[in-house]
Amino acid sequence: MSRPESPLHLGYLQEHSVLKDAGFVRARMRTRCKATHYWPDLLRLIVQRNPSARKSLKGFGPERVV
Secondary structure, eight states: OOOOOOOOOHHHHSSSTTTSSSSSHHHTOOOOOOOOOGHHHHHHHHHOOOOGGGGTTTOOGGGGOO
């Protein structure tokens, strides 16, 4: 996979209505926190900000998270 054209910066995550309460965002991404619960929101944001990544991320849909 390549680098996203428009990455998700911490400030953007801190302003998101759901992700701002995630442990990894509250810890300013300095600790190792589980993001699995937030993957659907993260994936949606990644694709929203990087539409060209939709095809390469197709196999990483929320339904595949265990």
